[in-house]
Amino acid sequence: MKNAVARRTEGRAVILLILVVGVIAVQQPIVFNAYGVSLARVALVGLVALGLTLVVLQGELDLSVGSTLALTGVVVASIPDLGLGIIAGLVTGVAIGALNAFLIVVVGVNSFIATLGTLFALRGLAFVMSDGRPVRITDIDSALVFGRELLGPITPRVLIFILLFVMLQFFISKMRAGREFYAVGGNRQAAIDAGIPVKLRLFTSFMLCGFVAALAGVINTLELTAADPTAGSTVLLASFAAVIIGGNLLNGGRGSLVGTLIGAFALGLMQVGLTFAGADREVQDVLIGIVLLVAITTDPNNLRALSRRLQGLVRGKTNQQA
Amino acid sequence: MSTSPETRTTRKTVIEAHDIVKRFGGAVAVDHVSISVGAGEIHAVVGENGAGKSTLMRILAGILTPDNGGVSVDGAVLEPGAKASLEAGIALVHQELSLIPEMTVAENILLGATPTKFGVIDSARQRKIAEDALDQIGVSVDLNERVSRLSVALRQFVEIARAVARSPRVLILDEPTATLTPAETDYLLNMLQRLAAKGLAIIYISHRIPEVFRICERATILRDGKVVDNLIIAETTPNAVIDKMVGRELKLDLQTRRVANPGAVVLSARGIRAFRVNGIDLDVRAGEIVGIGGLVGAGRSELVRAIIGVDPRTAGTATITVDGQTKNIQGYGSAVRAGIGFIPEERRTEGLALEMSVADNITLPNRAFLSKGGFLQRGKITEFATRLAAEVGLRPPEVGRDAGQYSGGNQQKVVIAKWLGREPKLIVLDEPTRGVDVGAKAEIHRLLRGLADGGTAVLVISSDLPELLELSDVIHVVRDGRIMGTLSPDEANERSVMALAAGEKVASSS
Amino acid sequence: MTESGTQLKAAPPNGAPVEGIVKRQGSVITWIASRGIFIFTGVLLVFSVIFVNGFASSVNIIDVFHRASAIGIVAIGMTFVVISANYIDLSVVAQVATAGVILLALSPTYGVVGAMAIALFFALLYGVVNGVSVGFLKANAVVVTLGTTGIGAGILSLLTTGTIYYGPENGPIDAFGDARVGPFPLSAFVLIVVAVIASIVLSRTKFGFMIRSYGSNKQATRLAGVNSGGVVVGAFVLTSIAAMIAGFVLAAYSNTAVATMSEGFDFRALAAVIIGGNSLFGGRGSILRTFLGVIFISVLSNILVLSGFSFAWQQLVTGAVIVFAVALDALARKAEKR
Amino acid sequence: GTGGTDDAGDASADGYNVYALLPQGNDQPYGTNYLKAMNAAADEMGVNLTITNAEYDAAKQANECSVAIASKPDGIILWPAAVDTIRPCLEAAKAAGIPVNASNSDVLPEDKDLVGTYTGPSNEEVGRGAAKLIGDVLGDAGGSIIIIQGLSGNSTAIDREAGFRDELASSYPNVEVIGQQPGDWAKDVALTVTSELFTSLGEENIDAIYAVDDTMAAGAIEAMENRGIDPTTIPVVGTGNTELGQPNVLSGKQYATLFQSPVWDGENAVKYIVEAIEGNTLEANYFMPIPEVTKENAADYPAEW
Numbered sequence A: 001m002k003n004a005v006a007r008r009t010e011g012r013a014v015i016l017l018i019l020v021v022g023v024i025a026v027q028q029p030i031v032f033n034a035y036g037v038s039l040a041r042v043a044l045v046g047l048v049a050l051g052l053t054l055v056v057l058q059g060e061l062d063l064s065v066g067s068t069l070a071l072t073g074v075v076v077a078s079i080p081d082l083g084l085g086i087i088a089g090l091v092t093g094v095a096i097g098a099l100n101a102f103l104i105v106v107v108g109v110n111s112f113i114a115t116l117g118t119l120f121a122l123r124g125l126a127f128v129m130s131d132g133r134p135v136r137i138t139d140i141d142s143a144l145v146f147g148r149e150l151l152g153p154i155t156p157r158v159l160i161f162i163l164l165f166v167m168l169q170f171f172i173s174k175m176r177a178g179r180e181f182y183a184v185g186g187n188r189q190a191a192i193d194a195g196i197p198v199k200l201r202l203f204t205s206f207m208l209c210g211f212v213a214a215l216a217g218v219i220n221t222l223e224l225t226a227a228d229p230t231a232g233s234t235v236l237l238a239s240f241a242a243v244i245i246g247g248n249l250l251n252g253g254r255g256s257l258v259g260t261l262i263g264a265f266a267l268g269l270m271q272v273g274l275t276f277a278g279a280d281r282e283v284q285d286v287l288i289g290i291v292l293l294v295a296i297t298t299d300p301n302n303l304r305a306l307s308r309r310l311q312g313l314v315r316g317k318t319n320q321q322a
Numbered sequence B: 001m002s003t004s005p006e007t008r009t010t011r012k013t014v015i016e017a018h019d020i021v022k023r024f025g026g027a028v029a030v031d032h033v034s035i036s037v038g039a040g041e042i043h044a045v046v047g048e049n050g051a052g053k054s055t056l057m058r059i060l061a062g063i064l065t066p067d068n069g070g071v072s073v074d075g076a077v078l079e080p081g082a083k084a085s086l087e088a089g090i091a092l093v094h095q096e097l098s099l100i101p102e103m104t105v106a107e108n109i110l111l112g113a114t115p116t117k118f119g120v121i122d123s124a125r126q127r128k129i130a131e132d133a134l135d136q137i138g139v140s141v142d143l144n145e146r147v148s149r150l151s152v153a154l155r156q157f158v159e160i161a162r163a164v165a166r167s168p169r170v171l172i173l174d175e176p177t178a179t180l181t182p183a184e185t186d187y188l189l190n191m192l193q194r195l196a197a198k199g200l201a202i203i204y205i206s207h208r209i210p211e212v213f214r215i216c217e218r219a220t221i222l223r224d225g226k227v228v229d230n231l232i233i234a235e236t237t238p239n240a241v242i243d244k245m246v247g248r249e250l251k252l253d254l255q256t257r258r259v260a261n262p263g264a265v266v267l268s269a270r271g272i273r274a275f276r277v278n279g280i281d282l283d284v285r286a287g288e289i290v291g292i293g294g295l296v297g298a299g300r301s302e303l304v305r306a307i308i309g310v311d312p313r314t315a316g317t318a319t320i321t322v323d324g325q326t327k328n329i330q331g332y333g334s335a336v337r338a339g340i341g342f343i344p345e346e347r348r349t350e351g352l353a354l355e356m357s358v359a360d361n362i363t364l365p366n367r368a369f370l371s372k373g374g375f376l377q378r379g380k381i382t383e384f385a386t387r388l389a390a391e392v393g394l395r396p397p398e399v400g401r402d403a404g405q406y407s408g409g410n411q412q413k414v415v416i417a418k419w420l421g422r423e424p425k426l427i428v429l430d431e432p433t434r435g436v437d438v439g440a441k442a443e444i445h446r447l448l449r450g451l452a453d454g455g456t457a458v459l460v461i462s463s464d465l466p467e468l469l470e471l472s473d474v475i476h477v478v479r480d481g482r483i484m485g486t487l488s489p490d491e492a493n494e495r496s497v498m499a500l501a502a503g504e505k506v507a508s509s510s
Numbered sequence C: 001m002t003e004s005g006t007q008l009k010a011a012p013p014n015g016a017p018v019e020g021i022v023k024r025q026g027s028v029i030t031w032i033a034s035r036g037i038f039i040f041t042g043v044l045l046v047f048s049v050i051f052v053n054g055f056a057s058s059v060n061i062i063d064v065f066h067r068a069s070a071i072g073i074v075a076i077g078m079t080f081v082v083i084s085a086n087y088i089d090l091s092v093v094a095q096v097a098t099a100g101v102i103l104l105a106l107s108p109t110y111g112v113v114g115a116m117a118i119a120l121f122f123a124l125l126y127g128v129v130n131g132v133s134v135g136f137l138k139a140n141a142v143v144v145t146l147g148t149t150g151i152g153a154g155i156l157s158l159l160t161t162g163t164i165y166y167g168p169e170n171g172p173i174d175a176f177g178d179a180r181v182g183p184f185p186l187s188a189f190v191l192i193v194v195a196v197i198a199s200i201v202l203s204r205t206k207f208g209f210m211i212r213s214y215g216s217n218k219q220a221t222r223l224a225g226v227n228s229g230g231v232v233v234g235a236f237v238l239t240s241i242a243a244m245i246a247g248f249v250l251a252a253y254s255n256t257a258v259a260t261m262s263e264g265f266d267f268r269a270l271a272a273v274i275i276g277g278n279s280l281f282g283g284r285g286s287i288l289r290t291f292l293g294v295i296f297i298s299v300l301s302n303i304l305v306l307s308g309f310s311f312a313w314q315q316l317v318t319g320a321v322i323v324f325a326v327a328l329d330a331l332a333r334k335a336e337k338r
Numbered sequence D: 001g002t003g004g005t006d007d008a009g010d011a012s013a014d015g016y017n018v019y020a021l022l023p024q025g026n027d028q029p030y031g032t033n034y035l036k037a038m039n040a041a042a043d044e045m046g047v048n049l050t051i052t053n054a055e056y057d058a059a060k061q062a063n064e065c066s067v068a069i070a071s072k073p074d075g076i077i078l079w080p081a082a083v084d085t086i087r088p089c090l091e092a093a094k095a096a097g098i099p100v101n102a103s104n105s106d107v108l109p110e111d112k113d114l115v116g117t118y119t120g121p122s123n124e125e126v127g128r129g130a131a132k133l134i135g136d137v138l139g140d141a142g143g144s145i146i147i148i149q150g151l152s153g154n155s156t157a158i159d160r161e162a163g164f165r166d167e168l169a170s171s172y173p174n175v176e177v178i179g180q181q182p183g184d185w186a187k188d189v190a191l192t193v194t195s196e197l198f199t200s201l202g203e204e205n206i207d208a209i210y211a212v213d214d215t216m217a218a219g220a221i222e223a224m225e226n227r228g229i230d231p232t233t234i235p236v237v238g239t240g241n242t243e244l245g246q247p248n249v250l251s252g253k254q255y256a257t258l259f260q261s262p263v264w265d266g267e268n269a270v271k272y273i274v275e276a277i278e279g280n281t282l283e284a285n286y287f288m289p290i291p292e293v294t295k296e297n298a299a300d301y302p303a304e305w
C-alpha cells in the first residue's frame, strides 16, 4: 500500500482529497449540495494550475501567470468590442508565453529568474494600461450572460475548466508532442539525443501556460464585468500549491494533470468548506501552509530515500533521474 | 594512419568517417580518426578508458559535431545533427543509459520516432513496432512497464531494441555488455551476429577482448584519440590487440609490480550489507593496495560507499584502526574524521566543484586546519594548495584557476590532492582513472604506489583490468554484491579476474 | 532546490562541455556582464546626479537609504540562501513583519531588549524549520518557505488582528528611527554593518566557504565530510536573522508595525540579489553584488518618484531592468562556454 | 421577508442568517473594529453572521458571493472588493430572492436598483470633505498641494481621491495638485514618498498635503519633521481620526481629519440588513456622518481604530 502510494505521484493528493471530503461530509455537507459553487471554486484554483503543470513537467517554472492573468483582463476590458477583446486577450497570453520561452530557451535565462522579471514587468504594464483602476467592460450585458449558469448550476467557467482539462490531458497523454514533455523534463540530454525538438517543446509548454493564464483572465473579467489590475495576486501561489500537492516533481519528468486536478479539488473544496464554516481567511492560509509543508516533505522519492536511509533495503530499482 | 584494409574486404562500405577531430577545450578526444564499416560486418572499436571511443561514436551518430572531418553513408556526406544521421540509418546505443524513466518501454523504444496520426500517438503501431524490435532481439518485457522499474540489464536491452526499431543500416553499440552477466552477454553476441547476417553494419565497442574475437571481423584500435592500428581479427591475437591498446607501459608496469609487505590492518569490514551489497568481509592493511574488480553493476561502488558510510548500511560493521586505536565507522563524517579519504566514481558530479578554484577544492576537506577561529587563512591556503598541486603534478599548477578549466586527468589529480593534505590513513578510489589520459594515468598510479610505500592503506575500484592488475597487491573480485574470489598478484591475470567477475566456475581455455 | 530541474539542465548527464586549459578571454558582453552591476550602478548614479535635480541633496540621499535599508538587509540575508542554490526564502515576508510587530507590541511589557530576544527566538524557529525541511528532508525550498509563510503570516495576522502598533513618541525605538550617523540615517549604518559582516562571513569564514561550496556542488561538498544538511540550516538561519534585523529597522523607521508591513519583500529582495548578478545556480556570488543591486533598485525607484513617474511605471521599469540584467548575464555565460 | 420563511427549518430558526462579504477583516485596523461592532450588533439583534474576507481579490469575492447565495441566507451585506465587479453577484442574489445591502463602499449608480440600501461613508464625500478643509484653510489665494494616495488600485483610495479632485475643480480652482504618490496605507512608505515629493517639487512650493488616511498623514508629518519643517506650517488633512492620527490632530501637527467610524459602519450594516430582510421600505442611502475633526473639537471624538 505505502509503496503503491509512493509509486503513483498522485498518491498524496488522493489521500488529502479523501481527508477533505470526509471532513466536509460530516461538517459542511452543503459544500456538496452547492456543488455548482464548489466546482466554480475548484475551477478558480485549478485553471491556471493546469497550464503551470505543463511547464513544471519539463522541469521549468512560470512565476508570471498571475501578472499574465491581470494584464489580459485589462486588455479584454479596454477593447470596446467584447469578441475582439477576448481574442486580443488570449493572443496576449500566448505572446507572453512566447516571450518567457524566448528568454529561457534562446537567451538561456533560468526560467525562475526570467519569469520573475516578467512577473514585475507585466503587472506594471497592467497598471499603466488601466491607470491603476478597475476597467469596466463596455458591453456589460453580454458579459453578464457569460457569468450565468448554463446547465443546472454549471457556469461557463466550470465548463471551460473541464473542457480544458480533457483537451490538455489528451494532449499530454495521447499526443506525441505532449507526451514528449515527459522526456524533456525526465532526461533532457537523452531527449536531445533522440532527436526530439526540445526547444520547440519548451516553447509549446510556455505558450500553452500563458494561454491558460490568459483564459483565466478572460473568464474573471467576463464573470466580474470588469478587469482589476491588481487581480491574480493570490493566483500564483494557489495554483503552485495545487501543482505541488498534485505530486508534480519540480525537477520535471514526473507528475500528471490528473494529480493537479485532484490537488485543485482538495484545495478548492477545503476553501469552500472553510468559507461556509465562516472560518477566518487566516485559518485557511495556515491550513494550506501546513498541507503544503506536509506534501513537500513527504515527496515519494525523499520518503523512499529516507526509509532506505533508516532501515534500508528498498527492493527494486533506483531511479537514476529522480 | 596505417594501411586501411578496405582493399582486403569484399564488403560494400556503408558508413565511412574521414579524418575526424574533436577537442574538448584543450584536450583532444579524437585525433584525425578515419574508419569505415561494410554491410554485414561487425567492426570492433577498442581502446582504453578515455581513448575516445564514445566520443567518436557520438560524432558518427551526429550528436557531437567534429572540429574536422565528416561522416558519409553510402558515399553521401551527412548534414551535421542527430536528425540527419538518424534518417541516414545510424542508430547508437549509448554507453550511459539514456532512457526516460517515467515513460513506458514502448514509448522509450520509439522515443523521437513515435508513430502518429495527425499528431496523435498511434499506440497500436507503437506497440507493434516495439514488439517487433523486442522480438528481433528476442527479449520479452511488458511494453507498458515504466522503465524506472526495470533492472539495469533490461534497460540495456530496451536501449538496443530502441536502436533496432529504427531498422538502421548502421548499428553502434558502446560497451553494451558492461552491465550484463555472461549469460546475457552470450545472448547479446549471438543476436548481433544474427543482425549482421541480415546485412547490418555494426560497430561494437567493448573492453572485453574475447568478445571482440568472438564476433568481430575487423578492429580499429584507438589510443589517446588516435588510430594506432586497424586489424583483421582473423589475422591477429588478443595479446597483440591489448599491446596496441595500451602501448608499452602496461608490460613495463606489470614487471615493476611487486608484492607489498603490508603492515597492521587499517580498515576492517565485516558482514557489510546494503542496497545491492550482500554480505562482504574485507580488510585493508597499511602499505597495501587492495584492488576491487568486477563488471559495472556488480555493486563495487555501492560496496565501498556502504563500508565508509557514504551510503547507508543495512547490516555489518566497519572499523578503522589508527595507531593502535580502533574506531567504529558510523557515518561518513566519522570516517573522514578518522582519516579516510574518498575519491568518488563521478568526478564531475561528486568529485569537484567545477566553478570553484583548485585552491578552494583542495581546501574543502582541509578547511579545519586551514582556518583559525572559523576564519579561513588565505595565505596558508594558497601555499598549501600550491604544495599539493606540485605533489600531484597538476599542469599548469595554477591553483587560482577554476577546476572546471582543467582536463579530466588534471581534474582527477585535484580530487586526489584534496585528500593528500590530510595524510589519510586509508584512501579509497572508485575508478580513479576513468576518462583520464594515459600520461596522467601513469602519474596517478605512481602517486598511489608512493602513498602505499609511505604506509597508507589504499582501496581501489577499477573496471580497467590492466590498471587493476598493475596496482593491486591483492584483488577481490565482486559480483552481485559478493566477493567471488580473492587473487594474489601471481594468480591474478585478465582471465582469472574476468572468470570470477563473470561468474564462470571453470575458466574456459583460450 | 535540492536538485533543481534547472541545475539538472546546467549539468546534463553526459556531454557537459568542459572549459579548456586556456581560459578564453570572453567577448565584450562577458566583460560587461561580469562587471554589469558595478557599471550599471555607476552609470545610474552619475545620470541621477546630473539630470535628476534634488537627487544629490543630503535629504534625498537619506530617503534613498530609507528605501534601501530594510529591503537591503533582507536581500543580503537571502543571498546566503541563493548562493546555497536554494533559490529563495519566501517566508521573509512573514519574518520581517513578525520581528517588527514583536518589537513594537512587546517592548512595552518586556522592554526593548526582551522583545528583541523574543523576536530572535522566532527568527531562529523560522530558520531551523525551513533549513531542516530543505537540508535534511530534501524538500524544495520554494515550496517549504511558501508553506511557512502561509502558516507564519496567518498566525501573526490572527494574533494582531490588523492592529497598527506604534511606539511612544521619542521612545528608544522612535529615537533609533530618527537617529543619524553623520549625514546618514542610523538604518543606513545598520545596512552597511550587516553588509560588511555578511560579506566577511560569506567570503572569509569557514562557514561561508562551505555555503559557497555546497551551492556549487552539493555532492562533492558532502563527500568532503561536510555536514551538508547543517550548512543549509545555517544559510536559512542567517537569512532569518537578517530578516529580523530588517523588521526592527523597518519598524523603527516609522515607529509603527503591522502584520502587512513587508508585503512583496520576498520577490523584491530576490530581484535585488539577481540584479546584483549573483548566480541562481548557487556557488558564485557576493554580498557586494547584492548591496549594489539594492542601491541600484532603490536609486531607480527614487529618481522615478523624483521625476514624477507613477507607481505603474515604476513597476514596469523595474521589471524591464530585471529582465535586461538577467538576459545579459545569461548571454555572457553562453559566451564564456564558447 | 421571503428569505425568512423558507429558512424556518434552519438550525437557527431563532434569528436571521446573514452573510457579510467583506474585502478585509481582522487583517486591517478598520476592518477589525468594523467586525467588532458588527458582531456586537448581530448578537444584540439575534442575527447569525457568516463573515468572509476576500483580501480585495474581486474574483475571490465573486466566488464567496455564490457560496453565500448557495447557502440561502436571509440577507447579504456586501462590502465590494472592487465596485465595478459586483454586478453579477447582485443579480444572482436578486434572482435567488436574497436582499443585499451595500456597506462601506457604495455600488455604482447603475447597480443601485439591485441593492436594498447603502450604509456607510460616501468615499467621494470623504474626499470632498477633505477638499473643503484644505480649500478653506488655503483661502482665496489657493496654493499647490500633494496627495499621498492609498494602495494602488484600491477602490476606497480611488473614490476618495476622485471626490477630492472633483470638489477642488468645482469649488477651489486656485488649489492645484502638483504631485501624488501611493503611500500604500503604510506610514513608512508615506514617509519616504512625501519626503521625495518635497525634494522634487521643492519644500517652498507645497502649501498643503492630502493624505488619504491618517496613517499616511502621520508619515507625511514625520517626513516634514525629519526635514526640519514645522508641520503646523503646512496643513495636512487625513481621514479616519485613527489612534495614530488623533494625537497629531490634538497636537496640531495634523491640521484636520475626517472622522470615519468603523463602529457606526459595522452597526448600521447589521441594523439595515435586518430592516431589509423584514421588508421595510428603506432610503437609497444611509450615510455615515463624517464630522470634521480639528485641534479644537478633537477631544470630543475619541479615536476608534
Ligand SMILES: Nc1ncnc2c1ncn2[C@@H]1O[C@H](COP(=O)(O)OP(=O)(O)OP(=O)(O)O)[C@@H](O)[C@H]1O
Pocket: B024, B027, B028, B029, B047, B048, B049, B050, B051, B052, B053, B054, B055, B056, B095, B408, B434, B435, B436, B437, C014, C015, C016, C017, C018
Ligand atoms: N563532454 C565532454 N567534455 C569534456 N571532455 C570530454 C567529454 N566527453 C569525453 N571527454 C574526454 O574525451 C576523452 C575521450 O572520452 P570517451 O568517453 O570518448 O572515452 P572512451 O574511449 O569512451 O572511454 P570509456 O572506455 O571509459 O568509455 C576523455 O579524456 C574524456 O575525459
Ligand SMILES: Nc1ncnc2c1ncn2[C@@H]1O[C@H](COP(=O)(O)OP(=O)(O)OP(=O)(O)O)[C@@H](O)[C@H]1O
Pocket: A316, A317, A318, B151, B152, B153, B294, B295, B296, B297, B298, B299, B300, B301, B302, B345, B430, B431, B461, B462, B463
Ligand atoms: N540492478 C540495478 N538496479 C538499479 N541500479 C543499478 C543496478 N545495477 C547497476 N545499477 C546502477 O548502475 C551503476 C553502476 O553500478 P555500480 O556502480 O554498482 O557498478 P560498479 O560495480 O561500481 O561498477 P562501476 O565501478 O563501473 O560503477 C550504478 O549507478 C548503479 O546504481
Ligand SMILES: [Mg+2]
Pocket: B053, B054, B055, B095, B174
Ligand atoms: Mg565510452
Ligand SMILES: [Mg+2]
Pocket: B300, B301, B302, B345, B430
Ligand atoms: Mg561504481
